[in-house]
Amino acid sequence: xxxxxxxxxxxxxxxxxxxxxxxxxxxxxxxxxxxxxxxxxxxxxxxxxxxxxxxxxxxxxxxxxxxxxxxxxxxxxxxxxxxxxxxxxxxxxxxxxxxxxxxxxxxxxxxxxxxxxxxxxxxxxxxxxxxxxxxxxxxxxxxxxxxxxxxxxxxxxxxxxxxxxxxxxxxxxxxxxxxxxxxxxxxxxxxxxxxxxxxxxxxxxxxxxxxxx
Amino acid sequence: xxxxxxxxxxxxxxxxxxxxxxxxxxxxxxxxxxxxxxxxxxxxxxxxxxxxxxxxxxxxxxxxxxxxxxxxxxxxxxxxxxxxxxxxxxxxxxxxxxxxxxxxxxxxxxxxxxxxxxxxxxxxxxxxxxxxxxxxxxxxxxxxxxxxxxxxxxxxxxxxxxxxxxxxxxxxxxxxxxxxxxxxxxxxxxxxxxxxxxxxxxxxxxxxxxxxx
DNA sequence: GACCTGGTAGTCAAATTTATCTAATGGGCT
DNA sequence: AGCCCATTAGATAAATTTGACTACCAGGTC
Numbered sequence: 001x002x003x004x005x006x007x008x009x010x011x012x013x014x015x016x017x018x019x020x021x022x023x024x025x026x027x028x029x030x031x032x033x034x035x036x037x038x039x040x041x042x043x044x045x046x047x048x049x050x051x052x053x054x055x056x057x058x059x060x061x062x063x064x065x066x067x068x069x070x071x072x073x074x075x076x077x078x079x080x081x082x083x084x085x086x087x088x089x090x091x092x093x094x095x096x097x098x099x100x101x102x103x104x105x106x107x108x109x110x111x112x113x114x115x116x117x118x119x120x121x122x123x124x125x126x127x128x129x130x131x132x133x134x135x136x137x138x139x140x141x142x143x144x145x146x147x148x149x150x151x152x153x154x155x156x157x158x159x160x161x162x163x164x165x166x167x168x169x170x171x172x173x174x175x176x177x178x179x180x181x182x183x184x185x186x187x188x189x190x191x192x193x194x195x196x197x198x199x200x201x202x203x204x205x206x207x208x209x210x211x212x213x
Numbered sequence: 214x215x216x217x218x219x220x221x222x223x224x225x226x227x228x229x230x231x232x233x234x235x236x237x238x239x240x241x242x243x244x245x246x247x248x249x250x251x252x253x254x255x256x257x258x259x260x261x262x263x264x265x266x267x268x269x270x271x272x273x274x275x276x277x278x279x280x281x282x283x284x285x286x287x288x289x290x291x292x293x294x295x296x297x298x299x300x301x302x303x304x305x306x307x308x309x310x311x312x313x314x315x316x317x318x319x320x321x322x323x324x325x326x327x328x329x330x331x332x333x334x335x336x337x338x339x340x341x342x343x344x345x346x347x348x349x350x351x352x353x354x355x356x357x358x359x360x361x362x363x364x365x366x367x368x369x370x371x372x373x374x375x376x377x378x379x380x381x382x383x384x385x386x387x388x389x390x391x392x393x394x395x396x397x398x399x400x401x402x403x404x405x406x407x408x409x410x411x412x413x414x415x416x417x418x419x420x421x422x423x424x425x426x
Numbered sequence: 427g428a429c430c431t432g433g434t435a436g437t438c439a440a441a442t443t444t445a446t447c448t449a450a451t452g453g454g455c456t
Numbered sequence: 457a458g459c460c461c462a463t464t465a466g467a468t469a470a471a472t473t474t475g476a477c478t479a480c481c482a483g484g485t486c
Binding site: 255 | 441442443444445446448449450
């Protein structure tokens with residue numbers, strides 16, 4: 001599963017009601033096109049698909065005042081909210097070598113109560129450790145390591161990544177436990193959306209991250 | 214770009230001549246279905262596609278002796294070898310948040326001369342550091358950090374991953390420089406392919422890594 | 427007043443990926 | 457001999473993803 005559904009649901013939800021271009025802009029603002037597959041085609045496709053599945057409600061609108069074809073506004077349904085929370089919880093705990101789902105989930109973690117977020121992050125650490133154990137067990141068999149030749153470097157890399165991921169997650173847990181950020185039910189949420197008229201620092205030509213390919 | 218082309222080219226190349234099912238088995242042996250999109254459909258598709266593009270040469274064969282439909286054997290062409298090396302070099306240096314391409318490249322790095330592999334890995338470290346600099350510069354602007362709220366954790370995570378990745382790469386460079394593994398032109402290569410009749414430890418039901426999702 | 431540029435909003439065809447299905451063979455069992 | 461079933465090899469349909477494209481309007485400008 002890619003991160004696109006979570007991203008789109010989360011973006012629509014933050015606005016209450018949003019059209020595709022708005023979602024597209026939000027995701028660009030978050031840099032999502034660089035660490036996930038949030039490209040126009042995928043976004044519009046996800047919107048339509050989820051509307052068909054009842055996760056979003058589509059409202060046909062009059063032609064926009066700003067040029068371009070008529071827009072369609074979307075609203076998240078109750079079912080969509082459920083799916084959103086399910087994905088969010090899953091991605092916060094999933095350790096599956098595709099870091100983009102974690103990145104997406106981090107952006108939305110504050111939609112959960114602080115205690116739940118903490119529990120999920122701890123679950124995440126547990127999963128990583130479990131996974132690490134299964135890898136080391138596998139590539140450190142009775143005959144000793146080394147029999148895998150350079151292939152062993154792959155496992156080595158995984159173990160290293162797992163350790164690094166677990167360590168980082170523990171740091172995040174500490175920060176959250178110490179009171180960082182504003183979680184669900186704790187007052188005004190922090191919203192990473194451009195205010196009306198605010199300039200998008202991520203417009204074309206910015207010195208954006210993600211160039212080192 | 215996904216890792217599938219490198220994986221398939223590399224597998225065919227190791228055999229000299231291979232049919233789809235063989236490639237599929239090799240990739241399963243490497244666990245590639247867990248950290249990349251190496252599933253049957255993708256593999257057969259990639260084979261056909263690359264045959265059409267002249268990277269592979271297809272030989273229609275008689276019905277197999279072991280059941281199933283007639284098989285098609287593939288051989289890598291000169292053009293395919295070029296593409297293989299190009300991809301391998303690119304993936305060894307690319308730092309792009311999709312670790313699966315690095316994993317795939319690690320499995321084949323010994324197809325390059327040791328000196329070249331070292332140079333590419335050093336290039337990789339440089340790219341990571343460059344990327345890290347662009348991220349920190351971006352999220353530590355004049356106004357100081359914190360203005361991003363919990364969104365800052367995304368960048369924090371990236372920086373942490375980048376540091377961890379660079380550190381690991383430096384370790385690999387040291388090991389390779391110290392003489393580990395057998396690289397191109399240094400004698401019998403290590404081949405991670407099942408010998409005829411050897412049992413596949415990765416058959417169904419194995420306690421395989423990658424369960425902690 | 428014709429032309430060019432840039433932003434807005436979205437569509438579309440082609441390529442890829444996923445998940446599931448088909449078809450053939452050989453071996454064991456009764 | 458007939459049946460079951462695991463393995464082998466690949467095909468197919470549906471979903472997703474990509475990259476390029478369209479069409480519309482506003483504002484400047486020559």
